[in-house]
Amino acid sequence: MTDSTANADFRDPNTTPPLSNAVPLGLQHVLAMFASNVTPSIIVAGAAGFAFGGADMVYLVQMAMLFAGVATLFQTVGIGPVGARLPIMQGTSFAFVSVLTIVAAQLGMGAVMGAIVIAGIFHFALGSVIGRLRYLFPPMITGLVILTIGLYLIPVGIKYAAGGAATFQMEAESFGSLAHWIPALTVIVVALAVKFYTKGILSAAAILVGLIAGYIVAILFGIVNFGGIGKAAWFALPKVFPYGFEVNMAAVIPVVLVAIVSAIETVGDCSATTKGGAGREATDEEIAGATYADGLGSAVAGVFGGLPNTSFSQNAGIVAMTGVMSRHVVTIAALILVACGLIPKIGALIATMPLPVLGGGVIVMFGMVASAGINMLSEVQMSRRNMVIIALSLSVGLGLNLVPTAVQYLPGVLNTLAISGLLPTAIIAIALNLILPEEI
Template sequence: MTDKNSVIYQLDGKAKLSQAIPLGLQHILAMFVGNVTPLIIIANTLSMGLEDKAALIQSTMLISGLVTLIQCYKIGPFGARLPIVMGTSFSFVPVITAVGIKYGYEGVLGACLIGGFIQVMLGQVMQKLRKYFPPVVTGTVVLAMGISLLPTGINYFAGGFGASDFGSVSNLILGTIVLLTVLIFNQYTKGITSIASILIGLIVGYIVAIPMGKVDFSQLVSMSMISVPMPLRFGFEFHIDAIFAISCMYMVSAVETVGDTTAIATCGVGRDATDKELSGAVMADGVGGILGALFSVLPTTSFGQNVGIIAMTKVVNRNVVATGAGFLILAAIFPKFGAIISLMPASVLGGASVMMFAMIAVSGIKLITSEPLNNRNSTIVALALGIGVGLSFVPGVLANMPESIQLIFGDSGLVLVALIAVTLNIVLPKEQNKNDIVLNVAK
């Protein structure tokens, strides 16, 4: 039977390598494709050469691994000392695409560099802002985050964005095999096989995909064995409008990080996230943007996939996630190691992602209901989700608005969800509970 007193269920403590390696690798497999995909999209849009693209993918893995270690162990004020996995954020893709087409990749990196410093400053004042993020607000953001990620999971399940065989029977069968494998091992086995059910599902899916012709190993032949990522491959250009647009997306990243940090503390540690944890997490997010710009890659943010893993397994040991970060760094130095993982078909990842993303939404529901769901709180949740998430499902609503407004509010809807939830929490009158009413009547 699973020992709930094991160190893997504790924030601190040295986990055995026999546990830390598979559980850490599980985290990396879950986020690997999503981590490199945004950069691939931007590189293709800007017509980068194969050599530049390969080098930037290596740098992406290196920065993700380093910033994950900062989140796990903290350096000065940077980091939450929580098992937060960092990776390239999809939320930056639309605005970075627009900036890249207008100013080139140097303009993107200059704006990302400045935006990273702005987010670090934002993290320094998070303690003062904490009162504006009670459970009803953070829970609504986490719930919206899970809901907004579900289309991504389903897209992966069907074969991935833009796939020529999108929605094919083979993709749907492969995704279903992974989903059923995860479900069976999670619910019908005990011990390490239950905890590592996502990893087992991904491995089974990968193996099944090979005879189906969905994994092409020929790409590995031309890759070198060892290659160390180098900084400043590209230069910097600074443009005010680009800095403003990308800095707004750093605000989105901060909201996502606050939601992810809150969810990890709640569903993994069983308590609220502290002011220092939220502040350190957001500041580390900014550091990831700065380091990323120096190594010519896109900003990092906390990954929702990994929050879903923690919500499912309750494995919250930071050393386990740090072990996974070590795999990312190894993948950056040994290109073939990373390439083998990057060849994982999207439908395999989708089979695991659907459940993980749904678990994030469930974590949001638990946060919301940790306080009485009275009329006031119900109104906050309903309006924030109704307008914020609803708007993201119908992006054409903002077609006549300025492009910056479309990019900020029309992508995932998280910014609008957070803005509405925070505003309503401030302006709506507090409801007295029954005990307070009885005391007032007695007086």
């Protein structure tokens, strides 16, 4: 789809394009976010010690699709004050991955789900005050946070591309072999070729096309196991607290703090959607509604074993590219995801994707997250003050994550916060930005 697809009326969120346009546009939104949506679930499943491709991982992938769709419906259709009623696509948030992997590994999935539900409720409550918190997150802070998320996750992509990690019970002697790197590199090369040498839906789904190409190569190398597909059902409803529900403050506090960052991210995506699609600023009502939908979507997902949701920036880019602001187009995308989430065989098929193939995709995705942060920071005046804030925040935040034993004597909650990577960076940056005087 190109700018010529859009009709001037399509810039009205309440306009319904003809199905001949609406269905392909909705599918385009799904393809653009599909790989990014399911990847966090696979990563957290691995940290929790779930067998790669096993029933628990399949279920998490299934919930990622189902509740991305449900949360998107909260945004596009709305319930009372909930929902921006804009074409905002929701998906599983990468921002929480750094914290949730630590919680899953140390405290278990019951603590993960308890933290997600509580953080979702807190996130929902932020909808009434989000406008007054925006001053805490100027572009320098937001860009730094996004950069930190990308830098924290990049090593995960390299480990996956080389063959996985101990949590996935991969053979140590095969780690780094060509049998792993060739499928991973296939994903990267094909994704780049499709992104820059094609247009429209195909270009928007470049990562997904790359993953399919890498998957085919992995089949040729004999590293794909289809055993789980036959065991999966054709239809299944989600379960209430399938991993239990535990309130552990060592999990709750960091996840709640990340929810604040996620809320600010949604404010940015809401503004980008209206600016790119309709050439106007988002209203206070739209921003509040988007934040309510974010929190409600995450809390509901946690009840059924899903991970937190947030708005997806790449889909805001699609709105800007096509000029189609119709929320009904994204509603179609949401219904596609809900249908996928109710069919476990789809989740089982995704879970057969070998780690090297996934690694090739996430190297690109995580690198793009870091690049987005750098892009935001490029708009910040690099004064000595701002450079000191960036330097100290990154050094301490990522340093403690890389050397967790440096704070091994901190009690549970503080230890989890300190080694999360994201939270120390964000807290130090916000504090210094408020304390240090502006340079004259």
